[in-house]
Amino acid sequence: MNKTLNEKIPKKKGNRTLIIGAVVIILLAGVAYALLSGGSTDSSKSTKTPAGAPAAITVQTSSTDLSALSLPDNFKSLSDGLKLIPPGITWAYFANLKQGTGIEQNAIPDIDFYGIPIIGMLNSEYPDDSWIELHDVGKVDANVMSNAGADVDNILYTRPYIFDTKDKTNSVLALFRDSAANANAYNSFKSVLDIVDDENAGYAKINTTALPFADMSYFGLIKSGNDIKGEIAFRIRDSGIVPLTKYNELKNSSVVRGFRSYEVQKENNTLVIKMTSDLNNIISEAAQNYGIEI
Numbered sequence: 001m002n003k004t005l006n007e008k009i010p011k012k013k014g015n016r017t018l019i020i021g022a023v024v025i026i027l028l029a030g031v032a033y034a035l036l037s038g039g040s041t042d043s044s045k046s047t048k049t050p051a052g053a054p055a056a057i058t059v060q061t062s063s064t065d066l067s068a069l070s071l072p073d074n075f076k077s078l079s080d081g082l083k084l085i086p087p088g089i090t091w092a093y094f095a096n097l098k099q100g101t102g103i104e105q106n107a108i109p110d111i112d113f114y115g116i117p118i119i120g121m122l123n124s125e126y127p128d129d130s131w132i133e134l135h136d137v138g139k140v141d142a143n144v145m146s147n148a149g150a151d152v153d154n155i156l157y158t159r160p161y162i163f164d165t166k167d168k169t170n171s172v173l174a175l176f177r178d179s180a181a182n183a184n185a186y187n188s189f190k191s192v193l194d195i196v197d198d199e200n201a202g203y204a205k206i207n208t209t210a211l212p213f214a215d216m217s218y219f220g221l222i223k224s225g226n227d228i229k230g231e232i233a234f235r236i237r238d239s240g241i242v243p244l245t246k247y248n249e250l251k252n253s254s255v256v257r258g259f260r261s262y263e264v265q266k267e268n269n270t271l272v273i274k275m276t277s278d279l280n281n282i283i284s285e286a287a288q289n290y291g292i293e294i
Contacts, residue, residue: 069098077201086184091207093123114137116137132168134162192206192233195233204220233271259277
């Protein structure tokens with residue numbers, strides 16, 4: 001079932017987002033369940049309602065000893081990663097195994113990519129299907145070898161490593177040399193990223209596909225004891241259609257739905273929802289009520 005690296009690279013769109021493939025399977029399973037159990041599929045409804053809750057995600061913990069590994073100062077968060085790639089992305093996510101929410105392992109390539117585990121990764125895509133990934137293995141390792149082949153660039157003398165379509169390499173290298181002097185992806189999302197806590201997120205994603213009232217969304221997961229803190233944010237483009245009544249109703253019913261805390265905050269052109277619960281409850285809430293794709 002697992003493809004080899006050479007099989008993956010020509011179809012990088014599938015390789016870069018292992019977690020997206022898993023979620024697609026989950027959603028298809030939900031649809032099948034709804035049909036078999038008599039769930040409604042009436043397409044005339046004005047509100048798009050998921051056919052069923054996403055199937056439970058198995059929490060995965062890394063078997064790698066991470067105690068001696070650390071990400072470099074320029075690559076500890078989604079914000080950091082976005083400062084190292086050019087603007088124009090449609091989506092990007094950052095995964096950090098050190099934070100350990102249980103979802104990061106699914107978002108990072110297997111150990112066979114370099115022969116040692118990747119512990120931090122930025123994954124991003126552009127409208128023309130070009131893409132950039134940044135990888136870090138938590139230490140300087142002169143023995144790391146690239147298995148990427150000739151169709152893409154995989155640069156190992158930088159930290160983090162660069163893995164991208166060839167048309168993006170020069171722009172990324174320019175940002176590595178001086179991120180302040182060149183246009184970067186972070187500035188396009190700064191107003192939201194300055195509000196959320198992506199610095200402590202094990203998994204954080206931005207997407208320019210969002211609900212009708214917004215032009216982008218953010219989703220982050222933070223380990224908090226035995227619980228997970230979920231953070232959702234939208235940059236509002238039309239404040240007149242933000243369904244605040246619905247979101248406050250979700251907040252008011254949150255305790256009986258298994259949430260330890262639930263906040264809805266709207267300030268200027270930003271809407272932020274913060275919640276604490278288990279991983280599956282947060283992911284289900286984000287997908288069903290806020291249109292968030294992991």
